Amino acid sequence: MSIALNYSSEDLIDLEDRYGAHNYRPLDVVLSKGEGVWVWDVEGNRYMDCLSAYSAVNQGHAHPRIRQALIEQAERLPLTSRAFRNDQLGLFYQEVCNLTGYEMALPMNTGAEAVETALKAARKWSYTVKGVPDGQAKIIACQGNFAGRTISIISFSSEPQYRDGFGPFTPGFKIIPYGDAKALKDAITPDTAAFIVEPIQGEGGVIVPPDGYLTQVRDICSRHNVLMIADEIQTGLGRTGKLFACDHEDVQPDVITIGKALSGGYYPVSAVLASREVLGVFNPGDHGSTFGGNPLGMAVAREALRVLVEENMIKNAAELGEYFQDQLAEINSPHVKEVRGKGLLIGVELKPGSGGARRFCEALQERGILAKETHHNIIRFAPPLVITRQDIDWTLDRIRPVLLMD
Numbered sequence: 048m049s050i051a052l053n054y055s056s057e058d059l060i061d062l063e064d065r066y067g068a069h070n071y072r073p074l075d076v077v078l079s080k081g082e083g084v085w086v087w088d089v090e091g092n093r094y095m096d097c098l099s100a101y102s103a104v105n106q107g108h109a110h111p112r113i114r115q116a117l118i119e120q121a122e123r124l125p126l127t128s129r130a131f132r133n134d135q136l137g138l139f140y141q142e143v144c145n146l147t148g149y150e151m152a153l154p155m156n157t158g159a160e161a162v163e164t165a166l167k168a169a170r171k172w173s174y175t176v177k178g179v180p181d182g183q184a185k186i187i188a189c190q191g192n193f194a195g196r197t198i199s200i201i202s203f204s205s206e207p208q209y210r211d212g213f214g215p216f217t218p219g220f221k222i223i224p225y226g227d228a229k230a231l232k233d234a235i236t237p238d239t240a241a242f243i244v245e246p247i248q249g250e251g252g253v254i255v256p257p258d259g260y261l262t263q264v265r266d267i268c269s270r271h272n273v274l275m276i277a278d279e280i281q282t283g284l285g286r287t288g289k290l291f292a293c294d295h296e297d298v299q300p301d302v303i304t305i306g307k308a309l310s311g312g313y314y315p316v317s318a319v320l321a322s323r324e325v326l327g328v329f330n331p332g333d334h335g336s337t338f339g340g341n342p343l344g345m346a347v348a349r350e351a352l353r354v355l356v357e358e359n360m361i362k363n364a365a366e367l368g369e370y371f372q373d374q375l376a377e378i379n380s381p382h383v384k385e386v387r388g389k390g391l392l393i394g395v396e397l398k399p400g401s402g403g404a405r406r407f408c409e410a411l412q413e414r415g416i417l418a419k420e421t422h423h424n425i426i427r428f429a430p431p432l433v434i435t436r437q438d439i440d441w442t443l444d445r446i447r448p449v450l451l452m453d
């Protein structure tokens with residue numbers, strides 16, 4: 048098997064640097080195997096994965112049931128395109144709608160595609176249902192958002208690096224501060240189609256909005272006939288200790304985007320969930336994707352959702368997330384400004400003088416923990432939801448000396 052490759056980590060890093068575009072700056076660890084919360088590098092060193100591929104492997108690495116679903120479907124029929132029907136798609140629709148309470152779903156592949164799809168649906172809904180004059184639809188987004196990397200999505204990013212060099216941008220977006228319901232109310236005009244919001248900003252630095260924010264947003268959107276789009280691609284599917292992070296306030300958005308853990312890491316699968324009124328705006332030919340809704344992806348997603356529920360991962364994220372966060376907060380490090388998050392989406396924000404999160408992540412790597420800095424001064428801890436209390440204690444024993452170093 049590929050584990051017996053005659054290449055060292057150093058050789059493989061050289062190859063990446065020589066032939067690959069340098070659009071990432073990964074930690075220099077070359078992984079070749081994973082199981083549950085653990086991953087192994089080419090040299091056989093074991094690490095606890097505290098990133099979970101940005102929450103795409105909530106179910107743990109190489110989950111055996113999802114792997115089996117993938118293998119069985121791969122042996123039968125991987126791809127039909129949507130020109131024909133397949134025997135997995137209808138079942139996926141039914142199961143995802145029953146689980147989440149939405150009337151309709153539209154499957155895509157990556158998260159960015161799900162967001163693009165939601166924005167297209169919102170624009171068309173605003174013209175055909177709300178009555179916004181043609182070409183005038185506006186969508187409101189928040190400062191610090193992350194929704195992907197396509198040109199339209201970076202058009203409403205507030206992060207200079209995501210935009211620099213990539214204009215001209217898609218018009219029709221307005222940016223307001225995150226966590227500020229009044230700013231939303233003030234920004235809405237008769238042409239506003241939708242407000243897109245992350246219930247917790249993941250890439251933005253695990254930013255948790257004030258309690259009651261989502262409830263207020265829901266209320267404002269309803270009163271002004273504006274669609275509330277929750278981007279739950281990172282926060283959804285159990286990560287924060289509920290199926291959706293919006294469930295913490297019992298808020299039901301009009302539209303939800305999901306991705307990442309929808310496939311348990313095996314395959315890119317994303318989806319838009321919404322009412323019939325919203326997703327019903329699409330007519331044949333309006334929108335599509337060669338791979339969206341393919342039988343391999345659908346079989347994987349069906350099993351990934353079942354595993355999440357049947358193996359109690361959401362409850363585990365709630366209980367152990369609270370424990371992990373409490374224990375982190377007790378470390379009393381001179382470098383730490385704040386520990387925050389919900390469930391197993393935890394951010395440790397460092398003080399300005401701490402020298403940045405990267406050096407802490409490198410020190411964690413030396414002790415067998417993989418975590419990634421976000422926004423220079425925040426360490427994110429987001430292990431797979433299958434983590435045990437013992438695993439967390441093991442991790443804390445290694446995090447403590449790192450956070451207490453000079």
Ligand SMILES: *Cc1c(COP(=O)(O)O)cnc(C)c1O
Pocket residue numbers: 101156157158159160162193194195196245249250278279280281282306307
């Ligand atoms: C990761 C992410 C996306 C984009 O997903 P990709 O699969 O990388 O395109 C969108 N929204 C949020 C909140 C994300 O965390």
